[in-house]
Amino acid sequence: MTTPTQPEKIAVALEYEDGGAPVVSAKGTGTAAQRIEDIAREAGVPIEQNPMMAEALSQIEVDHEIPMELYQAVAVLIGFIMRTGQAQHPKGPGETET
Secondary structure, eight states, rough: OOOOOOOOEEEEEEEOOOTTTEEEEEEEEEEHHHHHHHHHHHHHHOOOOOOHHHHHHHOTTOOOOOOGGGGGHHHHHHHHHHHHOOOOOOTTTTTTOO
């Protein structure tokens, strides 16, 4: 018999500037993941709940660009955020975007 378990919460913050590849700016699991989400909410940065994408992006080192094989999935996410007007700039200096 097996018992389903809740997968550990993962959060990955991405920074993106027009013309460049998205870069992983922070990542974490458990309480670190919750803190990343809290910082994003405080800064007015959109949060997307996508466990499969978070799992894939969590394999990338912080301050590294995402690999080409993830461009399409991340581009869809960024495009959705831009089209829906959810993209906002951080509220203060030194804040990171997700």
